[in-house]
Amino acid sequence: MRIDVVSIFPDYLAPLDLSLVGKARQTGLLDLRVHDLRDWTTDRHRTVDDTPFGGGAGMVMRPDVWGRALDDVLEEGAHLIVPTPSGEPFTQRHAERLAQEQHLVLACGRYEGIDARVAEHYRSHGQVTELSIGDYVLNGGEVAALVVVEAVARLLPGVVGNPASLVEESHGAAGLLEYPVYTKPPVWDGLEVPDVLLSGHHARIARWRRDTALVRTAQRRPDLVAALDPADLDAQDLRV
Numbered sequence: 001m002r003i004d005v006v007s008i009f010p011d012y013l014a015p016l017d018l019s020l021v022g023k024a025r026q027t028g029l030l031d032l033r034v035h036d037l038r039d040w041t042t043d044r045h046r047t048v049d050d051t052p053f054g055g056g057a058g059m060v061m062r063p064d065v066w067g068r069a070l071d072d073v074l075e076e077g078a079h080l081i082v083p084t085p086s087g088e089p090f091t092q093r094h095a096e097r098l099a100q101e102q103h104l105v106l107a108c109g110r111y112e113g114i115d116a117r118v119a120e121h122y123r124s125h126g127q128v129t130e131l132s133i134g135d136y137v138l139n140g141g142e143v144a145a146l147v148v149v150e151a152v153a154r155l156l157p158g159v160v161g162n163p164a165s166l167v168e169e170s171h172g173a174a175g176l177l178e179y180p181v182y183t184k185p186p187v188w189d190g191l192e193v194p195d196v197l198l199s200g201h202h203a204r205i206a207r208w209r210r211d212t213a214l215v216r217t218a219q220r221r222p223d224l225v226a227a228l229d230p231a232d233l234d235a236q237d238l239r240v
């Protein structure tokens with residue numbers, strides 16, 4: 001997969017050289033390119049923003065600079081992602097769909113955002129999705145771009161060493177948060193690992209994990225429980 005990220009702070013994306021995403025880049029599973037938006041400015045000051053029409057505080061990113069950048073970077077068939085607090089809430093379902101694409105381009109806005117005509121213009125050329133990573137406001141789209149790239153890249157075949165670890169995690173197919181996990185030592189600070197996990201009884205372990213996942217989800221994310229398909233619940237679930 002190819003991913004291009006355009007930002008006025010390309011150094012913000014440096015963590016993408018680390019860990020599993022960094023390794024995926026080195027091995028060629030991921031062709032990730034980071035660009036400086038200012039390379040597409042034409043004035044001496046390398047200006048990317050201006051005051052908002054209609055007045056108000058802050059600055060807006062100019063569509064002409066973004067247009068030149070995206071005309072160069074967005075190839076035919078690429079999907080443009082614009083991180084913004086006013087976007088659709090980014091979920092694991094988006095990550096799964098985006099991981100199927102050949103080419104993503106992330107346009108990181110700063111200040112009060114990017115002139116709205118940019119998303120409108122590229123919608124008539126291809127797919128454009130404005131995504132929010134949560135109901136809070138960051139200083140720009142870079143941190144959100146890191147989130148989207150990591151969530152997508154780890155789903156590419158070969159990026160996570162053991163694909164089985166993707167199966168039971170939070171926000172997976174079961175629609176539940178993940179059950180609590182434990183490792184050695186079996187007693188730490190007077191706290192014991194639940195007996196069932198030491199029992200070697202696979203069916204009982206699976207039941208315990210499902211029960212704790214259900215309780216945890218009901219406590220922390222009642223919205224996810226409400227969204228469960230009753231057909232996916234078994235008689236034991238209903239007891240919990």
Ligand code: ADE
Pocket residue numbers: 083084085131132133134135136137138139140141144
């Ligand atoms: N840019 C600023 N805040 C953001 C958010 N919550 N999600 C995505 N992009 C953003």
